[in-house]
Amino acid sequence: MTGPTFLRLDNIHKRFGAVVANAGVTLDVEQGEIHALLGENGAGKSVAMNILAGVLSPSEGRILIRGEPIRLGSPRDAIRHGIGMVHQHFMLVPNLTVAENYILGQGTPARLIRDMGEVHRRIEALSARYGLDVRPDAIVETLTVGQQQRVEILKALYHGVELLILDEPTAVLTPQETERLLVLMRGLVADGKTIVFISHKLDEVMAVSDRISVMRDARVVDTVRAADTTPRELARKMVGRDVLMELPRRPSHEGRVVLAVEGLTCRDEGGLPAVRDVSFEVRAGEIVGVAGVSGNGQTELSLALAGLLPVDAGRVVLDGRDVTGFSPAEMSRLGVANVPEDRHRMGIVLPFTLAENVILQRSGDPAFSRGGLLRRGAITEATAEILRRFRVKPLDPDAVIGSLSGGNQQKLVVGRELARNPGFMLINQLTRGIDIGAMEIVMQEVLKARDAGAAILLVSTELEELFSVADRILVMCGGELIGEVPPERGRIEEIGLMMGGKRLDAIEPAA
Numbered sequence: 001m002t003g004p005t006f007l008r009l010d011n012i013h014k015r016f017g018a019v020v021a022n023a024g025v026t027l028d029v030e031q032g033e034i035h036a037l038l039g040e041n042g043a044g045k046s047v048a049m050n051i052l053a054g055v056l057s058p059s060e061g062r063i064l065i066r067g068e069p070i071r072l073g074s075p076r077d078a079i080r081h082g083i084g085m086v087h088q089h090f091m092l093v094p095n096l097t098v099a100e101n102y103i104l105g106q107g108t109p110a111r112l113i114r115d116m117g118e119v120h121r122r123i124e125a126l127s128a129r130y131g132l133d134v135r136p137d138a139i140v141e142t143l144t145v146g147q148q149q150r151v152e153i154l155k156a157l158y159h160g161v162e163l164l165i166l167d168e169p170t171a172v173l174t175p176q177e178t179e180r181l182l183v184l185m186r187g188l189v190a191d192g193k194t195i196v197f198i199s200h201k202l203d204e205v206m207a208v209s210d211r212i213s214v215m216r217d218a219r220v221v222d223t224v225r226a227a228d229t230t231p232r233e234l235a236r237k238m239v240g241r242d243v244l245m246e247l248p249r250r251p252s253h254e255g256r257v258v259l260a261v262e263g264l265t266c267r268d269e270g271g272l273p274a275v276r277d278v279s280f281e282v283r284a285g286e287i288v289g290v291a292g293v294s295g296n297g298q299t300e301l302s303l304a305l306a307g308l309l310p311v312d313a314g315r316v317v318l319d320g321r322d323v324t325g326f327s328p329a330e331m332s333r334l335g336v337a338n339v340p341e342d343r344h345r346m347g348i349v350l351p352f353t354l355a356e357n358v359i360l361q362r363s364g365d366p367a368f369s370r371g372g373l374l375r376r377g378a379i380t381e382a383t384a385e386i387l388r389r390f391r392v393k394p395l396d397p398d399a400v401i402g403s404l405s406g407g408n409q410q411k412l413v414v415g416r417e418l419a420r421n422p423g424f425m426l427i428n429q430l431t432r433g434i435d436i437g438a439m440e441i442v443m444q445e446v447l448k449a450r451d452a453g454a455a456i457l458l459v460s461t462e463l464e465e466l467f468s469v470a471d472r473i474l475v476m477c478g479g480e481l482i483g484e485v486p487p488e489r490g491r492i493e494e495i496g497l498m499m500g501g502k503r504l505d506a507i508e509p510a511a
């Protein structure tokens, strides 16, 4: 049951130079509720939550707990007041154990060694109480993303947090892990905790929240009960217009084979077998989707095609030419565009400006340089065009990309790659972190590229993304291609079975 106002953000302002990230954010959170925070990319959600978690300090405004103003100078202060946040990029030290992570910086080494038994017991007790499956002696880097997230949540509980903030917690989870997290969230509030979470996924917001607040242009514009609204209405409140919940489908007109993958076999970064004897083709003018539960070889398949993982056996043929083992730079020169899964590691350079990120790998392109000198005007113009087309915020080619919200960084990467008019485009997780309005724009642009003749391989753990744009879906499991299905929502059960390893021809026909 939800109760009286537990926490209030009162007229919070936050500026970064000329950028106004929060312009009078007021938000009430009730004791014992799950409160979702929605809004377009760049609306100010993460900034508001980072202020609440003591990571950022507001330029103006107050935070009150049960009516009493509090001052937060650091995340540690916030935890002392019972407020903890699980960020999108986890804050754990990978080569330490779970227990070591929890007590980091909490006392002298001698005392910590003496107390370790007690720390382990407390972690085990909390893990059992909430069904978290967290072992105190597990080394963090050996855990899956879903497990690491549970380690972060348990860490907050270990430190006595009453209000848990989750920033896009399901963005990186498999459907099964998402289901598990939603159950955990309900369990936590049943136990008296309060949760605020940021999400772009309206179905899960509807499924798990008690109340939903919508941010627009740096303010909270509405708070509603989940029971009193619909996804369509929420989308309209966020974006200020009706959003197409489903794109109209146009048939593809496939042309010649652009990419042929023949018996591709490779290992992951740790040297374990990851992709086994995979063969398929992508033709000009079609989008081929690759579905699968993450960790089934899709990441390695993309890395190998981008030239980032060595190929053990098989061939990659692009436009009739054997490009197996080509470097990423060579692939890029051949007109291959790439939207990588982990944009922080591969897609962008965080301290660089938007314009500098747009010409990464293309500084030798005659459009951008002449006689060894960069053509600044042309670079700025090309960047501004991408920003306009994809509605990136801010519309400033000289802004540093690290200061952009997550969704806006993703829009820039997708826009940059599409602007190259690629013959072949490799995309991993197209709409990760992107709001529902921008999703429509990004998907339409990808379909336009297809219609202009690009061959596109879209690897995604989001079936909705594949249903929206793919012309056919290949399903991967255990490093192998299990089968192919048309992108029809009615086939979802079949796809689920295939993602679990069941071959299509082994599925019994319905009685």
Ligand SMILES: Nc1ncnc2c1ncn2[C@@H]1O[C@H](COP(=O)(O)OP(=O)(O)OP(=O)(O)O)[C@@H](O)[C@H]1O
Binding pocket: 016, 019, 020, 021, 039, 040, 041, 042, 043, 044, 045, 046, 047, 048, 393, 394, 403, 404, 405, 406, 407, 408, 433, 435
């Ligand atoms: N350190 C910073 N320096 C400059 N501007 C910043 C900084 N952090 C955030 N901003 C700006 O503040 C605005 C709000 O960003 P915020 O990350 O809160 O958006 P968001 O609603 O969480 O978006 P998303 O859904 O894309 O994650 C954006 O315009 C962003 O560029």
